[in-house]
Amino acid sequence: MTRLAAAILVVLLPLPLLLSAVVGAAAFPRGGGFGFEATLRHVDADAGYTKAELLARAVSRSRARAATLQSLAALAPGDAITAVRILVRASDGEYLMDMGIGTPPRYYSAILDTGSDLIWTQCAPCLLCVDQPTPYYDPTQSPTYRAIGCSSPVCNALYYPLCFQKVCVYQYFYGDSASTAGVLANETFTFGTNATRVTVPSISFGCGNLNAGSLANGSGMVGFGRGSLSLVSQLGSPRFSYCLTSFLSKVPSRLYFGAYATLNSTNASTSGPVQSTPFVVNPALPTMYFLNLTGISVGGVLLPIDPAVFAINDTDGTGGTIIDSGTTITYLAEPAYGAVRAAFVSQIKLPLLNVTDASVLDTCFKWPPPPRQSLTLPQVVFHFDGADMELPLPNYMLVEPMSGGLCLAMATSSDGSIIGNFQHQNFHVLYDLENSLLSFVPAPCNLI
Ligand SMILES: *[C@@H]1O[C@H](CO)[C@@H](O)[C@H](O)[C@H]1NC(C)=O
Ligand SMILES: *[C@@H]1O[C@H](CO)[C@@H](O)[C@H](O)[C@H]1NC(C)=O
Ligand SMILES: *[C@@H]1O[C@H](CO)[C@@H](O)[C@H](O)[C@H]1NC(C)=O
Ligand SMILES: *[C@@H]1O[C@H](CO)[C@@H](O)[C@H](O)[C@H]1NC(C)=O
Numbered sequence: 368m369t370r371l372a373a374a375i376l377v378v379l380l381p382l383p384l385l386l387s388a389v390v391g392a393a394a395f396p397r398g399g400g401f402g403f404e405a406t407l408r409h410v411d412a413d414a415g416y417t418k419a420e421l422l423a424r425a426v427s428r429s430r431a432r433a434a435t436l437q438s439l440a441a442l443a444p445g446d447a448i449t450a451v452r453i454l455v456r457a458s459d460g461e462y463l464m465d466m467g468i469g470t471p472p473r474y475y476s477a478i479l480d481t482g483s484d485l486i487w488t489q490c491a492p493c494l495l496c497v498d499q500p501t502p503y504y505d506p507t508q509s510p511t512y513r514a515i516g517c518s519s520p521v522c523n524a525l526y527y528p529l530c531f532q533k534v535c536v537y538q539y540f541y542g543d544s545a546s547t548a549g550v551l552a553n554e555t556f557t558f559g560t561n562a563t564r565v566t567v568p569s570i571s572f573g574c575g576n577l578n579a580g581s582l583a584n585g586s587g588m589v590g591f592g593r594g595s596l597s598l599v600s601q602l603g604s605p606r607f608s609y610c611l612t613s614f615l616s617k618v619p620s621r622l623y624f625g626a627y628a629t630l631n632s633t634n635a636s637t638s639g640p641v642q643s644t645p646f647v648v649n650p651a652l653p654t655m656y657f658l659n660l661t662g663i664s665v666g667g668v669l670l671p672i673d674p675a676v677f678a679i680n681d682t683d684g685t686g687g688t689i690i691d692s693g694t695t696i697t698y699l700a701e702p703a704y705g706a707v708r709a710a711f712v713s714q715i716k717l718p719l720l721n722v723t724d725a726s727v728l729d730t731c732f733k734w735p736p737p738p739r740q741s742l743t744l745p746q747v748v749f750h751f752d753g754a755d756m757e758l759p760l761p762n763y764m765l766v767e768p769m770s771g772g773l774c775l776a777m778a779t780s781s782d783g784s785i786i787g788n789f790q791h792q793n794f795h796v797l798y799d800l801e802n803s804l805l806s807f808v809p810a811p812c813n814l815i
């Protein structure tokens with residue numbers, strides 16, 4: 368083990384970039400009727416935070432996450448491999464998904480991340496690990512564990528594969544100082560609630576012996592990105608969906624895979640029609656789910672924003688708009704944010720608050736309004752190519768705990784735009800990978 372440790376420590380130092388072949392969609396289809404339903408817990412659930420603390424924590428995590436995501440494309444202009452090798456911060460996940468690993472299954476919670484691909488957990492013997500709530504997974508206790516050989520296509524699907532004593536070694540860096548390194552292995556995983564439990568053999572995952580950073584009360588991460596090593600790709604599932612309950616609700620959110628991921632159980636006559644918009648591929652960041660945002664309306668007025676503000680720069684891959692499970696509030700490219708802010712300031716008849724530089728949210732109004740003043744808050748619609756997302760009020764206005772003001776739950780970005788999860792509370796959101804479409808419909812997520 369010490370020699371492996373030495374080898375991994377060596378590779379954790381910056382090395383010249385190795386251009387390895389990136390295999391295409393190495394999907395392992397699991398059959399048409401396959402599917403399950405799982406529970407998503409918010410990272411701060413059950414920790415006894417007040418509503419104000421929950422909001423403050425989420426907004427501050429959001430800022431760190433957005434900063435990292437935005438640095439990705441800019442870090443390595445045109446070099447997709449470098450950009451993807453440096454991922455998002457491990458500590459900034461928002462939702463945890465329970466799964467069982469090994470035989471018999473040992474359950475742990477992993478941070479769901481639509482911005483990365485690898486599935487990994489901390490493994491015994493642990494050379495360097497961060498705090499986690501469950502014991503480390505121990506490969507010697509599970510007869511279904513198989514280390515993957517260096518010549519395996521699965522090994523070559525890593526952006527940065529390494530070989531140690533014929534065993535495939537992975538290393539993943541996240542945007543902050545967080546990282547994980549260890550053996551790439553296959554194992555049997557168990558997913559789903561009791562009623563929809565499925566056991567899936569030969570899921571490739573990272574068994575991390577050297578980990579740094581924070582796991583926010585999880586014991587690993589589960590990548591839901593578009594690359595071949597993500598859970599989504601390995602299950603060969605044509606679609607997945609989630610329905611996020613209100614941010615302040617105690618009711619857990621739901622995740623659906625395969626046959627369970629469908630929007631046609633929601634009652635369109637009460638919640639409105641299902642809307643669909645195509646995913647866009649950004650070759651510089653192929654893992655992420657880019658959308659084609661074309662405009663924004665505030666109070667029924669389409670804002671004068673040049674659509675180029677939302678476009679991906681073909682030369683260096685910067686810009687564009689992603690939908691991301693790990694960012695709370697929405698970030699808009701600067702000119703678009705400026706237009707939204709100006710519309711709010713002109714349409715809301717309340718004094719604007721001066722906020723400090725440290726505050727993430729800066730479109731804030733004096734709250735509460737004077738007695739008997741009637742107040743109309745403008746409606747917000749995101750226009751995507753082929754779909755309009757009309758936001759319910761609690762998805763874009765919040766009372767910010769520090770200033771006590773009523774704030775727009777959006778912030779400015781110097782690079783691309785990010786549609787955060789605060790904006791799709793009580794939407795059932797379907798990632799239809801087969802047809803490359805994102806679909807959504809308003810839904811009472813605490814009831815379904
Ligand atoms: C983890 O959860 C516990 C309670 O469940 C809470 O006290 C603690 O602050 C949480 N830690 C992190 C890093 O979120
Ligand atoms: C690991 O799983 C993948 C996908 O099921 C399979 O192609 C590969 O042969 C497996 N490798 C080992 C060593 O079991
Ligand atoms: C699932 O099954 C386990 C063991 O059979 C049981 O302890 C647990 O309470 C069940 N969970 C739910 C939500 O029914
Ligand atoms: C529900 O949706 C699925 C796929 O999205 C489709 O195949 C199926 O026919 C639909 N079922 C009904 C009853 O409309």
Ligand SMILES: *[C@@H]1O[C@H](CO)[C@@H](O)[C@H](O)[C@H]1NC(C)=O
Nearest residue numbers: 631632633634635636637638
């Ligand atoms: C949908 O909602 C409408 C209005 O509440 C109701 O009349 C209709 O029966 C519902 N349809 C289904 C399939 O539940």
Ligand SMILES: *[C@@H]1O[C@H](CO)[C@@H](O)[C@H](O)[C@H]1NC(C)=O
Nearest residue numbers: 444675680681682683684685
């Ligand atoms: C796109 O990126 C290139 C290289 O960084 C830059 O020179 C160019 O100005 C960018 N184009 C736009 C429209 O921002």
Ligand SMILES: *[C@@H]1O[C@H](CO)[C@@H](O)[C@H](O)[C@H]1NC(C)=O
Nearest residue numbers: 717718719720721722723733
């Ligand atoms: C906000 O700051 C500006 C400039 O510093 C100042 O002129 C204005 O009076 C301040 N407004 C309030 C409500 O404090």
Ligand SMILES: *[C@@H]1O[C@H](CO)[C@@H](O)[C@H](O)[C@H]1NC(C)=O
Nearest residue numbers: 645647659660661751752753
């Ligand atoms: C985005 O949508 C607009 C309007 O439908 C369309 O003209 C444009 O080509 C789309 N851009 C991409 C990159 O798909």
